Structures are given as structure tokens and as C-alpha cells.
Amino acid sequence: MAEFSSVGKNVPRVDVFEKVTGSAIYADDRQFGAGLYYGRLVRSPYAHALIKKIDVSKALEVPGVKAVVTGKDFPGRIGLYLVDRPIFAADRVRYVGDPVAGVVAVSEEIAEEAARLVEVEYEELPAVFDPLEAIKPDAPLLHPDLGSYKVAPFIHPVPGTNISEHFKLRRGDVESAWSQCAAIVEEEFRLPQIQHVPIETHVAVAIWEPSGEVTLWTSSQSPFAQRDLIAQSLGIPHGNLRVISPYVGGGFGGKAGVSIEVYAVAMARAVMGHPVKLRMTREEEFVGTTVRQSLVAHVKVGCDADGNLLAMEVSYYFGGGAYNDYGVNIARAAGYSCTGPYYIPNVKGDSYCVYTNQPIGSAMRGFGMPEIHWGLEQAMDQLAEKIGMDPVEFRRRNCVKTGQIIATGMTMPNVDLVACIDKVAKAVNWGKKEPPSAPHKKRGKGLAIMWKAPAMPPNPGSSAIVRFNEDATVNVEIGAQELGQGAFTVAAQIAAEALGVPYDWVRVSAPIDTKYSPYEWQTVASRITWSMGNAVKAAAEDAKRQILELVAEHWDEDPEDLDIKDGKVISYKSERELSLKGLVVYGLPNEDFEGWKGGPIVGRGKFMPTYVTSLDPETGQGTRAVVHYTVGAQAVDLEVDTETGQVEIIKIASAYDVGKAINPDLVLTQIEGGAVHGMSSTFEALKFDEKGRPLNPSFVDYRIATAADIPKEIHGDIVETPLEDGPWGARGIGEHVMVQTAPAIANAIYNAIGVRFNELPLSAEKIFMAMREKEE
Amino acid sequence: MLARPGLPRFDYVRAETADEVVRLLQERGEAARPFMGGTDLFVRMRDGVIHPQVVVDVKYLPGIRDVVYDAQAGLTVGAAVTMNEVARHPDVVAHYPLLAEAANSVASYQLRNRATLGGNLCNASPAADTAPATLVLEGRIVLYGPDGEREVPATEFFLGPGKTARGPAEIVTAIRYPLPPKGAAGRYLKLGRNKVGDLSIVGVAVFGFPDETAPSGYRFRIGLASVAPVPLRATAAEEILAEEPPGEETFVKAAEEAMNEASPIDDVRASAAYRKAMVRALTLRGLRAVWEQLA
């Protein structure tokens, strides 16, 4: 297709009018009237303990309390890849904050006061926080029953240990390759748990009708997965559980799968007929929903004298927190992508997800990739330095290229990472030493590259419906969620393009409602533009075909000669034109009104990847590990204040290969927002005391970047190397944008002051102290 | 235990007269708490640190929101004057720019519309951003209680984290600042984890003016926040600056001395060692900046 009408255009977002006028509805905004009850959770004060006794009698006596539920009432467990999480902890708590009971009352404040009166007797157990400690044979065991948990076929827990997943990758012969290396770097890198920090905290409202029908309103990236998992764990027929998910006030992975929503449903069962609202305070959001996992990474990598990478050996130990129902797949993703975006012939990789007595590790923007790139991208700089090669040249040479057989044995699909590298290097005047802004400052530049594949089961599906209204405006029905990334806008653009109608004729049916919206696996993994996009395109093409066949019959022409342009059916042959208005609902009359043909046009479409294969459990080898990869590069120009250790970012330049930018400006907003998110995350950490109690679960001491902290300049470039099976070649971009920011910053800091930091978070203090130590 | 979702229950009383407040505080003791902006009080109540049954809104007391400047007597800022009002008041900006700068460094613009100068000082956090300026400007805290009005110099007001010289039934009604010496200049430098808006890891107020009675010809005052149980003056450093000729060498020495006067702790925001080093760095910067204005 040569000319586009909607795709590739910077059309305004479909959701923006609502959002600037305050009328956009989020989960906490819906009004439920006087019958609404509120729930609060009773959370464990211990990181690891046995529950001896729970006495709810005092709580039940509080006027206004309607019910108190505990683990006894809900024997099941819940989980996506590994079913390891009890609804409420019944016999054992595994982190500070583990819910042991839920209190329902007529107001949030009464529920809170009553929750404080629930008496729980614990027997404290030794706790473990570091994944390296947790894998030791004598470590306290968090899940003695691990062997009996239900698990997805591609996840490999090790019963009798704290290892919930061990992914192995073996390719070539690492041992003999080391001897051919001219330089080897071997380092340990670490990073702590951090939180997503959506500005909207988790909110769920559930009602359990006496009829057995259950409705859940939730701020969710995964309404369908929530329906599936909650239905399974609480024994509700899928058809009886309806999940409605309005606009999401930021997700970043934290609202993927099920976190607190199951508690709302569980509490609602105890007060049938009344909606129960459960919303997380900011403090709970930090430590009582989900967090990004911690990581200890051992990285060994070597190259020959010309700078060709020869071998890599990595071990990743993810601190998965108390429950790893989602985290196991992060470790798996880190395993099959363990090399980072490099072609390396000999690879030995081991990736572990390890239980620790910490908040629940789960999906966060990048899904294991920011974690592993933190070490990888610094090690590559160190290696380049060792053999005296420019880091840009080193990466151009070794980065993964289309058609190469990568470490899992899969052929690399279409990407152009070299183009991304070149663009960002140019944007920061790579190679040019530039002066700092003041004598007490030091300036440096750094670069890092990334890859990421959608990490998911082999067969996650999308579906879409396209319906016409009388005036030929279109309703697109999807199950993908609008988190701010622009999914609805992209859906509308794709539908408009594929149908041949103006963009502003298209509406997206919202909120997402599992009762009415077509199925979508989850809005995660940067898979929506690609997967949902394909489904919408198919649905629109289905509708278009119906219209063209109808009009062709009417005109007695061949449908092949017809097309739809700007909302009108046209014939290339007869040059006739017919407006879509009316005909898309009422059909067309036969000659002399001798009957009618056609009828309401409804297009349907679906997409599901069918080609992903399983991987050998001992070697991680297989024909196709993943659907595809998105790649990109970032370069950072910064200066360090040598008197305080403060870092000022002058410029972050990013370039990503998105295949085809359906809406280029929305791609840029992802790139910009991601760069700042990545920068902010470099300085973020959840901190705990020696008992595993959180020290900074609030904005007071968990600081995120404000408007004043952003780089002076944020530059974005888009590369478009079409993906074989993306809509017009498009692939995802939502997560990739922050994957390599932290190591890019670390590389730039090294360039500025000559100090390497192997452990996140960075802070002015850490940098200052390191500079002082170096001087001494 | 994590913070509550909302504020716990209490009764709100809006006081019309200072005597009414004093009576309430006498009758109810700990169970009654005055407030103005509430930006400290409400946070602490949500966190469950304190549990007053009555909160007494004192920001409508007569005169408590006034800023009065007198060319002889100096400046009187009502306790309930907000940080934004302090920061933009023409008399403050013209004659006490250091105070304006400090007030402007607190939190965010919208919070400064509620946060008050008096509340900041009453709360007596070691990190209170207006405390160092108040110390070096030789502010006096005006208290009203059962025995009427009294004044306490800022240097004697702070007794410990959250502890002040305020009596149990007293309220702060104003802060008085004497006329600044002729030719004075001041700067408040603050280091947080964000570029602006964070609580201070270290806050340093430097105030200097020509003084023929000083051997160096100048006097400097240095106020420090977040580096001791109370905001404090770095008096030993001040002495060096009064004795030795102003210039880089003396400033370095004084900054070093200020560092030695600080007795910070390790906490989740920063280590004691870093805080000490930053007292030196910021004091030196402050001295240079003030000197630039003086010289």
C-alpha cells in the first residue's frame, strides 16, 4: 500500500478529550451509591512466620463491620504460570504485608479500624532476602509444597528448594572458547526491588450476586486473565464472572495478572449483593501489590583481539519475592534472551527465579530485560575498553542482525539495530569530548543497546469486532486495554486504514468488559499494536470484504475492482461512487425495490501466533523461542557534580526499530516517557530493615523523577524495518524504552569520572563517596 | 504498620480568639492540637504517630496571617502566613530575601499554599527548611499562652526533633525578625534527592554583612538543617569568619568547621558521612555566593 490515510499519521488520541476535561472514568471514579461497602486487608508484620491463630471477634464487634474473611474461607491458590499464591495466607506468611484477612465494613475508615483489631498469633521463622542466600541448601524454605503446585509446561521449579524456575541455555562450547579470547570480563551486578509507581494505585470493586453472578470493576491490564484466574481459583464458572476495566491510570506491568483483585471478589462473597471496594493506599501500592524483582547477575564474557564476541557465561538469580506466579516467566525470558542483543556463538546461561521473603516480584516494564541489561551493557563497555575498541564500534560489530541464528537456535527476524546505534551516537555527538558547564563538573557520554521479545505463552490470542452505525461511523470492539500507551488510538487508526474510512469516524468501545468485549489475552509484553493490531486489521478487512461484495453485486461488478476510500465505495473500473452511509446497516435495495440485499455489517478478526515452539529443558534450544524481538539503542550525555555527586543529564537520545510507526508521535511519547522512567528507576530502590520491614513505602522516601529532574533534552528516533507478521510491519515499543537507560547512564558516569557502579540504585551520595574513595 | 487510607476521626474546631485556643489546650491537653496548614499534622495523624481528638484551626485568629514590616522594628510574620505568601511578599523579598528563598524551597507550589512558616517552626523537624534562615536572621518566636505573650529567640526554641520551648498550652502567633544589618546578603542552599521539592538531606543558610567591630570586617552567620537533632547555628565556623580575612582560604576553613559542628545520623535519606561532607560543600558554596554579593 503506497498511500496511507490513517496509519503513520499523528492523529489525536481517541481518549484525550475525556482525559483533559476530567470526565474519563477510572476504577475508583464509578459511583456505587449507598450500598457500597469497603474492604481493608490485614497484613502480616513478619517476613516469614507460621500463623497459629486468627481471632476476628473484636473486629466483628465494631459497629459497621459486615464481614471478616480469612484463609480458612478460601482454600484455593491462584497463579498464572505457577499456582503458588494462597488467596489469603492461612498457615504461613511469607513477606511483610502478606494478607491474612479481609475486613468488610460500611466505610473504609471503619474497615481500617476493625482490621487493626484482628488478632493474629504468629510463630516467627527465619527469613531470607538475598537470592544467593535463598538458594543455599540450609536456607529457610518458603514453599515446602512447591512440588505439588500446578505449573505451566515450560516452567521448571525445583521442589525442595526456593528455586521456582531454572532455565538453562547451552549453545556451542563455552569452556573451550575462553582460551581463544583476547579479553574476558567477569563481574557481578546487582539491583534491588523497585516499584512501578503508577499514579493510580490498584483499585477493585466486586459484587457477588445471590444468583452466583460476579462482577469485578478493576484497574487492570488483564481483564480476561483476571477472569480466568479468579474464576479458576474461586470456582466461579467463567461465564458468571464479568470483569469491567475502565481507563487504567498507569500500569507498567503492575496491573498485569491478578494482584489484589481476588481479595475484593473474596470479600464480596461474604456480603452477597453488596459491592465491595478495595483500593490500595500509596503505601500499600509500594509493598503490598507487586514490585520488580531484584537480581544478582554473574556475567562472564569474552572476545577475540578484533572485538568479536566469542563466549558468554551468565547466571541470573532473580529475587522473586514471596510468590512467583508471574516472576517465573520473567526468569525464563531472561534465560532465553540472556545474551542481550548480541550474536555470540558459545553461550552458557542459567536463569533462576528464587523465592525470598519480600514483596511479590512480578512483571514490570521490560520484564527481566532492564534487570539483565544493567550488567550486560556495562560488561560490554568494559570488554570494549579492554581490547581498546570504541563501544559504538564494538556494538555495531557484535549486535544481533537479521537472519543470524541466535542463542536459542532461532533465526533472528527483521531488525536494524545498527541503524539505531548510529542514530543515537550521532544525536549525542559520539566521540566528541565536550566540556562540562562548570569547573567542578565532569562530563561523560555513554551508550547502551537492548532487545526484548514479548514474553508470554506460545499462543496468546487477540480478537476484534468492527461494527458499523447507520451513518457509517464505526465501533471497534477490542479487549486490549488503554493504559496511556495509546492502544485505543492505534486500534482506531488501524480500523480506519483497513476499512478506508476517515479516522474520526471510528469509536473504540470502552470500557473493556469481558461480557461484551472480544477476547484479549493481556495488555502486556508490548504485544498489543502487533497482536491486537492484526486482529483489528483482520476484522476491518472482513467488514470491508462484505461491503465490497455487496456493492459489487449491486453494481454488477467484480469486487476486485472496488475499494473503499474516504468512506465511499469506489470502482476503479466504472469510476462509480457510493457512500457507506446507510448501506452498512440497511443494505441496498434491488432494482425497483424488488427486495433487498446485505444487512448490518459486522467484521470479525483474530490473531494468534501459531509458530512458537517449545525449548529443550536442558539446552533451551528450539526452532522458535519467541515471536519476534524489538531492538533499540540509547545514548546519554551527562555531567557529574564532583562536589555533591549529583548527576545532571544533558541529553538522552533513543532510537528503536518499531517496524512501522502506526502513530509516530505516540511512539515518540513512549520513547520520551520511557527515557525518564528509565532515568528515574536508576535512582529508585525499595529499602528494608534486617527483618524485611519496608523503610520507604511512600513518596516521602521513595522518590521518583519530577518535572525538574528530567534531562535537558530528550531526543527520539524511529527506525522502521517491517516485521514479517505485524500490521503493516508494526511491532511493539511500550517496554523497550527504559530497558537500557540505567546502564547507558552508568556507562556515561564511568566516562565522566572513571568509576563503575555494579549495583543499583545510584544516588548522589553513592557517586560522591565513590569519587572520594577513588581519590584516596 | 502502614498509614491509614484516610484521616482518623477527630473533631474540628475553628478558633476565633487566642484565649479560646489556650483554654482548649489547657482543658484537653495532649488530646487537642492546634493546626494551620495541616501539612505536618495530617500526615502524622494518617501515619498513626499522633492521635488528637480535637484539632483546633488557629489560622483565623486575628493578625495571625499578617505580614507587617516596620523600618525600625523589622518584620513580623504571622505564624499562619503561608510559604508562598512569605516568598512573594514585597517586604520580605526586599529586606529578607534569604527568608523568601528558604520559604520557596519547601515542597511544591501547591503545598506551599497551605504550609505555613509557623507550622514549619512548630513542627521542629531537624529538616525544617525555614529554620536555618530564621536562626541566622535572629528571628524570635512569639508565643501566646495562659500567662500572655512572650518571645523566645529561635536559637532557644528548638529542643529536639519535634520538641520546642513552647509550653503545653501555648501557641505560636508570629515570628519577629529584627532589621537586617546594612549591606547584608544571604543564601539558602538545599540538597535533596530531587533537584527541587524534596526534604533536605542538608540545608545551609549563609548570611553575611559588613561589620567594623569584627576583625575580618565582616560577620557571617551559618544555619544548618537536617544535620543534627535540631536546626542549629555553626558558631565555631562563624567565629573563624569574623576573625580571618574573607576569601577562599577562610571559607574553606569555615566550611570545614561547619562540617565538624554537624552531628548527623544515618537514615534512609542519607548517611551521616555524606551529610557531613555536604555541609562542607554547601557552606562553601553559600559563602562564595554571599561573598560575591557582599564584595
Add this chain to the structure above:
Amino acid sequence: MGMHSITVTVNGEKEYLEVPSHMTLLQMLREKLAITGPKNGCSAGECGACTVLLDGEPVNSCMVLAVEVDGHEVVTVEGLAKEGQLTPLQQAFIEHNAVQCGFCTPGMLISAEALLKRNPHPTEEEIKEALVGNLCRCTGYIRIIRAVQTAAEKGGA
């Protein structure tokens, strides 16, 4: 527990309400009046999602008691556009794609509106400082800053 009868003008409408002492302005708006533009992101004065105008000046409505606004005037994001006519700021937010998830947007618009009222031609630094109390996790702020600049060029809020 004290209840108070208050009269408050919200987005031009006079409201007569019964509020308990410990109810915040944010709770009053959202729960009593179903004005849900102002959002709750922290209840602690930190995130700015709850920012509203109180007598023309922005405040964190989670840090103001409902009883305190008796006799005063409150404007929320819902009160910015008049009869469907967006303000220059709202238009600029649309033009620059300064909105992603939109959760910070109501507070951002109020803070920016107030900034342009007191300072019609702010510098970039002044814009950043005025928005420090409004956290955004999605946009990286850059588009928001540009939108405020554009609105300023077009003659204020």
C-alpha cells in the same frame, strides 16, 4: 464526631453539605459530589493528582479539610472548560500529546492553569518548578512542559 454544615461553591455551583470533621476536600469532592476529576494518588500531599483551585490558588485537596472550605470557592478540572469550549491549556495538552494514562492530567492542568494566571510568560525553569508537585509516571513531563509553553504563547490559560 463533629459534623459541619458548609456552603461551598464548586465549579460555579453553590453546594450545601454536611461533612464530618475528618473528611478531606478530596473525599468531599469525590464521594459527596461525585466530582471525580481530582484523583487520589497518595493522600499525603506528595503526588498532586488531587490538586484543585481554592479561591484561585492550587492546593492539594487531600491535605485540606472539607470543613475548611466553608464559604470558599473550589474549581476542579471539570470547571476549566466552559460550555464545552476547552481552555488554551487543554487544547495544548491535546496538541502535544501531553496525556497518556491521564491520571495526573487533572492536577497538572490545575497547576499549570494557576501558573499561567500568576505568570503568563513563564520560563521553562519556572514551568518545571510550578509542576514539581505533580507527579507523572508516563510522559516524562516533556510534552506537558511544551503544552504549557504553547498555551502561554497563545495568551495564557
